[in-house]
Amino acid sequence: MAILFDENTRVLVQGITGSEGSFHTREAISFGTKVVAGVTPGKGGSAFEGIPVYNRVIDAVQAQGANATAIYVPAAVAKDAILEAIEAGVSLIVCLTEGIPVLDMLTVKYALKGSGSCLIGPNCPGITTPARGKIGFMPNFIHQEGSVGVISRSGTLTYEVIWQLTSLGIGQSTSIGIGGDPIVGLNFLDLLVLFHSDPQTEAIVLIGEIGGTAEEEAAEYLQGNLKKPVAAFIAGQTAPPGRRMGHAGAIVTGGKGTAADKVRALERAGVRVERNPAAMGSTIGEMLNPM
């Protein structure tokens, strides 16, 4: 089953002709993704390695039945690209771009309300459903099909955990990087709801970090409502307050958003919070097969 990305997902790539877009599109295709179109304004009518390129997102939707988009455009035009995809009725929008101004994202969130679209990202590695395909740039080799759902704010830390799982023979249903920015599309809570009703998913991993209250909001949802075992790791226990730790959203402000608070909230909700990230894989293994 998996969530959001499955065998019916037909991907268009906004920015397909750029260096990021072109490279990752090739990788995605070799992973089995159905990439049906590209969109680069001004390059409509051309083709990228056999894939038709259009001037407008609506053209890709109408001509190729695209229902998802991968956005590889610079930060200055990312809001515009997302808004265009929403207007064209694309159901799954994945924005990989880092560095989008916060106020642009507030406008995007406003536009998403009441639309038929959902957004993953920005500033994220994307979404991968093993054996079906991916949008984004999680390395192909780390994934294996299985029953663990992964939701993470990180990039390479996500790959570490997924690779630990795969190395132990524990496969994944869908892995989603929700991104490191303060304002993102689908968050832990939204994806937990989806994983809860996905028959393929038997356990869930949350990889969080300092900043904001997304983990606490997830914990509130899970309180008295833990339908499947959840394990978590929260990065940034040692991060100093008030500093942006790489990710724009990884900042403790006014005492809020500390790793300790998140750990406490999640544990109270019955989530198993692992202190040693090297043991995430084995912890999930134990949760799936309790002795």
Added chain:
Amino acid sequence: MKIHEYQAKQLLREYDVPVPRGYLAETPEQARELARDIGSRVAIKAQIHAGGRGKGGGIRLADSPQEAFQAAQGLIGRRLVTAQTGAPGQLVRAVLVEEVLEIVKELYLSLLVDRSRQRECIVGLASAAGGMDIEEAAGADPGRIVQVAINPGTGFSPFHGRKLAYGLGLERSLGAAFSDLLGRLYQLFIAKDVSLLEINPLVITRDNKLLALDAKIIFDDDGLYRHPELTGWRDFAEEDPLEVEALKAGLSYIKLEGNVGCMVNGAGLAMTTMDLIKLAGGEPANFLDVGGGASAEKIEKAFRILTADPKVKVVLVNIFGGILRCDRVATGIIEAVGKANLSLPMVVRLQGTNREEGSRMLKESGLTFHVAQGLYEAAELAVRLVS
């Protein structure tokens, strides 16, 4: 990006938000002249980014030009220590010489982005406990804080101002002025990609006027590209020199207090590596994310910056190679260590694409690398090597 009080007030003036008459002085002589121009009691305010200046003795009153001279002399060129600067304090290079007006009431007003779910918007916060630490006030009596959510989709509407003004119990005569002020601050917020705009205190003067007595503005770093007029306001002297150098090299680096230096690709993994060092009983010296590219040149720059910190006794490199291949990383590390003439013990932990190849190259390089496999094992080894 942070700016000084005098710069924030300049911006407020541009948006017709009332601020006291004030001018920047870089010498005690200038301060004396400015105080004479203003002609009444003045406040001599140290211009540093950190807060807590009042309690730290960084804001002094002067009743004459000569007192202004003395107050400025006691501040300019010296390090001011406040609760927020840390023990070393911050060098004061200028003071704001500002007229002092009679204040009837002090309020608190701020605008910031609320990132909590379903509330992603700009929030206006106000309190009648102005001048105090807002966190303390909130802790002591949360009911004293009034809030209003302003959705950028709909923009500012006068009721936003009314909600705060009536909520604060302001006299009706001030309601319109308060709403107008809030509207202007909101316009500034939106126009300049602000993250936080704090007026503490916003005062009511004896002649029933609102005035921003102090102003703190922090800009969204990701918005700066579209505000070239603001980048000149960045004060590099307020930042750690190594961090500034790293920024110029396209690296994400934050200096900490420990002695285990670390270099990682990815912010989440970098934070995790710091946490692992602590878990293994050590203290991280820094946060450093070399990012996705991690070319040989970038790795070399990263090493130089890391090891320029004299506290660093061991370097831990933790790389997960996805698109980035571990053999390329190994080449980069070997070249960089050679060029930087590194003599510190190094632990390298590679995972992902071409891991075996990369690890082999390091072992055969002739340089002393301790190659680790596991995440925790690498951190433990690094901590042990400190002693």
